[in-house]
Amino acid sequence: MQPVNINYLTRLIKPYSSYLLQAFSKLDSYRISSKKRIEYLNKINQAVFDKISEQLSETLEHNQVISHRTVSSITNDPTWVIYGIIEPSHFLFHNPNFAYGIGYYDHGVLQHVCCFDVIRDEMFTASLGKGVQLNQKKYRLSSLAAMDSTWLNMIVDPSADWSRPASQTNGSLVVKQLSLLDFAYLATNRINLIVKPKQGLDQALNDAGNLFFQEAGGVLDDTNEQQLLPNYFQL
Numbered sequence: 001m002q003p004v005n006i007n008y009l010t011r012l013i014k015p016y017s018s019y020l021l022q023a024f025s026k027l028d029s030y031r032i033s034s035k036k037r038i039e040y041l042n043k044i045n046q047a048v049f050d051k052i053s054e055q056l057s058e059t060l061e062h063n064q065v066i067s068h069r070t071v072s073s074i075t076n077d078p079t080w081v082i083y084g085i086i087e088p089s090h091f092l093f094h095n096p097n098f099a100y101g102i103g104y105y106d107h108g109v110l111q112h113v114c115c116f117d118v119i120r121d122e123m124f125t126a127s128l129g130k131g132v133q134l135n136q137k138k139y140r141l142s143s144l145a146a147m148d149s150t151w152l153n154m155i156v157d158p159s160a161d162w163s164r165p166a167s168q169t170n171g172s173l174v175v176k177q178l179s180l181l182d183f184a185y186l187a188t189n190r191i192n193l194i195v196k197p198k199q200g201l202d203q204a205l206n207d208a209g210n211l212f213f214q215e216a217g218g219v220l221d222d223t224n225e226q227q228l229l230p231n232y233f234q235l
Contacts, residue, residue: 068204079105110207124184183209187216
């Protein structure tokens with residue numbers, strides 16, 4: 001099999017942009033019932049997952065396709081991780097800020113990850129040893145010395161409550177579930193406030209965050225237990 005490059009991942013996601021935009025616009029009919037809106041989100045996620053899985057199964061042999069929540073099952077075989085709709089509460093509450101993501105592992109190591117902002121038509125990508133790009137333009141992080149050095153406590157709920165908005169702020173305390181889109185924003189200098197997150201990110205999201213951050217020129221701390229991650233909100 002030919003080596004997989006980042007362009008293959010972006011070509012997998014792009015065809016579903018219209019489908020996801022249409023799904024987003026239909027949320028108006030689900031405003032009354034939160035339960036129905038969540039069921040609708042799960043249905044959309046599963047539909048795209050099934051379509052991408054089927055396409056990969058038909059074109060690539062000996063590749064497995066899994067959800068990011070089952071990344072512990074990764075072996076040395078080529079593995080595709082589908083992150084699904086990113087910022088699901090934004091999708092549910094009809095905020096124009098959500099994305100869809102895919103990652104590719106080879107021999108247990110994340111090689112590529114892409115995060116497609118459906119509404120803004122922005123493709124964020126990171127490849128091992130190849131850097132970070134936004135719509136095929138390379139990005140590098142500002143030097144850490146120039147970044148805000150304030151350390152905040154980030155409370156991360158690894159099991160999202162999709163029935164309420166994703167963000168709550170209270171003084172210097174920020175409560176938000178970190179997402180792949182947050183990592184992409186940090187890597188492309190969209191946000192510049194460093195936080196120290198609570199442990200609890202799932203492995204696939206943790207791997208993707210590391211890849212985005214390191215390929216953009218960021219530095220992990222010496223313990224490798226806590227990462228330098230973005231605070232999504234400007235306080």
